[in-house]
Amino acid sequence: MNDASNAPAAATGPVRRSRDVPMLVERARAGDPRAVARLITLVESGDEVLPQVAAALAPYAGHAQVVGLTGSPGVGKSTTTNELVRALRARGHRVGVLAIDPSSPFTGGAILGDRVRMQDHATDPGVYIRSMSSRGHLGGLSAATPQAVRVLEGAGCDVVLVETVGVGQAEVEVASLADTTLVLLAPGMGDAIQAVKAGILEIADVFVVNKADRDGADATVRDIQGMIALGERGPGEWRPQVVRSIAARAEGIDDIAAAIDKHRDWLERHGELRRRREARAAAEIEAIALGVLRARIGSLRDGTQLPTLAAKVAEGAIDPYAAAEELLSQLGS
Amino acid sequence: MNDASNAPAAATGPVRRSRDVPMLVERARAGDPRAVARLITLVESGDEVLPQVAAALAPYAGHAQVVGLTGSPGVGKSTTTNELVRALRARGHRVGVLAIDPSSPFTGGAILGDRVRMQDHATDPGVYIRSMSSRGHLGGLSAATPQAVRVLEGAGCDVVLVETVGVGQAEVEVASLADTTLVLLAPGMGDAIQAVKAGILEIADVFVVNKADRDGADATVRDIQGMIALGERGPGEWRPQVVRSIAARAEGIDDIAAAIDKHRDWLERHGELRRRREARAAAEIEAIALGVLRARIGSLRDGTQLPTLAAKVAEGAIDPYAAAEELLSQLGS
Numbered sequence: 111m112n113d114a115s116n117a118p119a120a121a122t123g124p125v126r127r128s129r130d131v132p133m134l135v136e137r138a139r140a141g142d143p144r145a146v147a148r149l150i151t152l153v154e155s156g157d158e159v160l161p162q163v164a165a166a167l168a169p170y171a172g173h174a175q176v177v178g179l180t181g182s183p184g185v186g187k188s189t190t191t192n193e194l195v196r197a198l199r200a201r202g203h204r205v206g207v208l209a210i211d212p213s214s215p216f217t218g219g220a221i222l223g224d225r226v227r228m229q230d231h232a233t234d235p236g237v238y239i240r241s242m243s244s245r246g247h248l249g250g251l252s253a254a255t256p257q258a259v260r261v262l263e264g265a266g267c268d269v270v271l272v273e274t275v276g277v278g279q280a281e282v283e284v285a286s287l288a289d290t291t292l293v294l295l296a297p298g299m300g301d302a303i304q305a306v307k308a309g310i311l312e313i314a315d316v317f318v319v320n321k322a323d324r325d326g327a328d329a330t331v332r333d334i335q336g337m338i339a340l341g342e343r344g345p346g347e348w349r350p351q352v353v354r355s356i357a358a359r360a361e362g363i364d365d366i367a368a369a370i371d372k373h374r375d376w377l378e379r380h381g382e383l384r385r386r387r388e389a390r391a392a393a394e395i396e397a398i399a400l401g402v403l404r405a406r407i408g409s410l411r412d413g414t415q416l417p418t419l420a421a422k423v424a425e426g427a428i429d430p431y432a433a434a435e436e437l438l439s440q441l442g443s
Numbered sequence: 444m445n446d447a448s449n450a451p452a453a454a455t456g457p458v459r460r461s462r463d464v465p466m467l468v469e470r471a472r473a474g475d476p477r478a479v480a481r482l483i484t485l486v487e488s489g490d491e492v493l494p495q496v497a498a499a500l501a502p503y504a505g506h507a508q509v510v511g512l513t514g515s516p517g518v519g520k521s522t523t524t525n526e527l528v529r530a531l532r533a534r535g536h537r538v539g540v541l542a543i544d545p546s547s548p549f550t551g552g553a554i555l556g557d558r559v560r561m562q563d564h565a566t567d568p569g570v571y572i573r574s575m576s577s578r579g580h581l582g583g584l585s586a587a588t589p590q591a592v593r594v595l596e597g598a599g600c601d602v603v604l605v606e607t608v609g610v611g612q613a614e615v616e617v618a619s620l621a622d623t624t625l626v627l628l629a630p631g632m633g634d635a636i637q638a639v640k641a642g643i644l645e646i647a648d649v650f651v652v653n654k655a656d657r658d659g660a661d662a663t664v665r666d667i668q669g670m671i672a673l674g675e676r677g678p679g680e681w682r683p684q685v686v687r688s689i690a691a692r693a694e695g696i697d698d699i700a701a702a703i704d705k706h707r708d709w710l711e712r713h714g715e716l717r718r719r720r721e722a723r724a725a726a727e728i729e730a731i732a733l734g735v736l737r738a739r740i741g742s743l744r745d746g747t748q749l750p751t752l753a754a755k756v757a758e759g760a761i762d763p764y765a766a767a768e769e770l771l772s773q774l775g776s
Contacts, residue, residue, distance in 0.1 A: 160764065161764035161765070165761075165762045167762065168759050168760070168761060168762035168765075169759050170759065171756065171757065171758070171759035172759055384757065388750065388754050389753070391753040391754075391756035391757045391763060391766075392750065392752075392753035394763045395749065395753060395756065395766045395767050396741075396749070396767075396770075398763055398766075398767035399767040399771050400733075400736070400740060403736045403740075407732055407736075408729075411729075416725050416728065416729070417721065419725075420722070420725035420728060421721050421724075423504065423724035423728065424504070424720040424721045424723070425504070425505065426501050426502050426503065426504040427501070428501060429497035429498045429500065429501035429504075430497055430589075430724060430727045430728050430731055431493065431494035431497045431498065432494070432497075432498060432501075433724075433728045433731075434728050434732040434735060435735075437728055437732050438732050438735060442775075
C-alpha cells in the first residue's frame, strides 16, 4: 500500500515553488506515493499552486470510476471499504481511497482504525489511502475532494472510493461528486426509515445492508425494497440495487463490486456518466469562480474602500445594498 | 403587542411593485404592525425589492440597541426574553424581538410557545415579536437578520432582542450582529464547561445564570467567574458580567436589564459601539456583494458558456481553474 495519509512536514515547503509542480505530477504518474501525498496536501491546503496542479492533472480526468460510500456511524463503512479494496484489487484495479471526516469513528478518533486498514493493504503498491478533513480552506468536502480525486486519477487509479459518514450535508455532497453512490445500512438501526426522511433514496445507487447476519436484516431489506418500489422513476431510470453483506466475514463483497460494475455499465449505456460528470464539472467551476470572487472582495478589507463604505452604512448615510454595488463597481464587476 | 409573526399570504403579492415600498416603510414608521410584518417577510424571502427596502430604511439605522440572547435548549431563553421585554417596556422602551431558529423548543415546535409569549404582551402596541427561520434564501441568520433588525429600528424600536438557540455557528453569528450578547446558562447542565470549550467566553458580554434557585447555581456562578478571571483582557476591555435570575418567577430581570445598560454605556464611552457597528456593516456589505456575484455566476447556468466549459473539463481538455477564469472573464470580472 502507498501510504498517502500524511505527507511529512518537510514535503510541503519546497513544493510551493511552481516549477516543482510538473515534476511532482510526473512522479505521481509514475506511482510515487510520496508525490501523491504531496499533491493531495497541496489540494487540501488550498495552496496557491493549486491551479497549476489542476492544469497538470487535467489530461487524466475521467479515467477513474468514483464510488461514494456513505452511512451512519457503526454500519461498518471502514470494514466494507477495506474488503471492497481487496475485491477490486483482485479484479486488477488500482484503487484510491479518500476517507472524509476524521471525526467519524473510523477515519478519525481512530488513528488505530487507519492503521488497521493500512495494514491489510500494506504490501500492495496498487492502493492509495488518504484521510481528509472535511473542513478545508475552500469550504470543505465539495471544494477539495474533487481535486484529490483528480490526483488519484492522475496516479492511475481505476476506482476512487470516497468514504464519508452519512450525517448532514456530507452524504449529499459525496453523491454529487460520485459516479456511483453506495449507502450502507445495518439492521435494527432504524436507518431505513431515517433514510427515507433524509432523502437518501434520491442519492443511493446501491443500498448495502451490512451485518446481514443480524436480527432484522430481512426486515431492513424488505423496507428498502418497499421504498424503492414506491419511488417514482421513468422507464430509462436506474433502479437502486439492494445487496447484503457481512463485511467482517468478507461475505457479499463480490456482490457489492458486481452492483458497482452494473451501475457503471448502466451509466455509460445511458449517457448518464457523461451527464453526471459534466454537471459535476459545472458545479466545480462555479465554486472555484465564486472562491476567486470571494478572495477579491476579501482583499478590499485591508484597503480604505470597505471601511469607508461600512462607516457610511453604520451612520445611515447609505444602505448596505448601495454600498455593495459601489464595492463591486470598484472591483470592476 | 404587534403580532409581526406571520404576514397574511395576501400581503406579499402587491408589495412586489416597487412603488409600494416607500408607503410600506412610512406605515411601518407610523407603527403599523402589518407593514412591519410585510417588510420582514420581504427581507426574509430575499425579495427583489430588498435593496429598495434597505435604502428606505437606511436613515433609521443605528437607532436601536441590538441585544443577542443565546443559550442551550432548556436554559429558559423564552421565559427570560418574555420577562426582559416586560422590564424594558417598564423603562419606556419600544421593543422588537426576533426569535431565530424555529426548530428550537421555544420558537418552533412551539407555536404554543409563541402564543404564550405573545399573550403576555398582547395588549401592548410597543412590542413587535417575530419568529424567523434560520435558513433564508440568502444563507441564513447572517444575511436576513441584519435587515430585519433595520425594519424594527425603522419601526421605532429602541431595543431589538435577537434570540437564538446556542448551537453551532448560530451563537457566534448572533454575537456578530449584536451590540450586547447575553449567554444564558442553567445550573447542572454542564454548560459552564461547554461554554469554555465552545469559546463562548469570547462572545458573552453578560452571562445570565438562570434557574438560580436550583442546586448547583453557586457552583455555576463560581465556574463562570473563574473563567472570566482567567481570561486575558487589556485595561480598556469589557469584563463580562455575571447575573443570576429566576425568569419563571420574574426575579433578577432588572439586574439583567441593568447589565445591558451598563454594557451599552461602556460601548459608547470606549467608541466600541461605533467600531462594532462598522465591522458589522462591513461584513454585511461583503455578504451582499458576494450574493450579487453568486447570482451573476448562477445566471450563466442557463446559458451555453458554463455547460461548454464543463464539458471541456469533464473530458480533460482544460482544468476547472482555467475554466473558472474564463467564466469570470465572460462576466467581465
